[in-house]
Amino acid sequence: QKEVEQNSGPLSVPEGAIASLNCTYSDRGSQSFFWYRQYSGKSPELIMSIYSNGDKEDGRFTAQLNKASQYVSLLIRDSQPSDSATYLCAVNPLTGTASKLTFGTGTRLQVTL
């Protein structure tokens, strides 16, 4: 089982709709979770971080964390064509050094006109 799993997609949503991206992780003791957006050919940029169970909202983005079920999700409201990118989930596991984030392989999102 991979440490961090994401559906590779592509996930296709129409402009204005809600995009829902999911991520599961294997280390039950993981304490911090991050979502990065990566445009083709560019480096990842941080869009959300979450540490506690529940929802965290920032503009059109909402991160949701459920530690009991070991999943974290990202909702993008009012999706725009500029949201089309690959979204990477990163987890800071409890095991091993605190310095190592583990990344999923990413979900490619396509927002259609």
Place this chain on the structure above:
Amino acid sequence: DGGITQSPKYLFRKEGQNVTLSCEQNLNHDAMYWYRQDPGQGLRLIYYSQIVNDFQKGDIAEGYSVSREKKESFPLTVTSAQKNPTAFYLCASREEGRYSPLHFGNGTRLTVT
């Protein structure tokens, strides 16, 4: 502006040659990282350093070497022993602590023929 500078953006080398990728940060972060990204495989950790003059192997260190003589600099050498060196290389840094995100440079795309 604070950030991470990677150079060059594109690098072309012949097989059998060593090549060094530069990474400089002015964020005053203690920890620095090198990741490799191949299509469909997400980010894989090559080496990381939590303090000057100390570094640890990541998941795919074979064929690579690093140094950390200054807090601001963490160069990566891709040696001729690396069997498949063509990839997108990302340097990152973060503050110490489980809740700190990674900040990425713009990446270096290495092509070896």
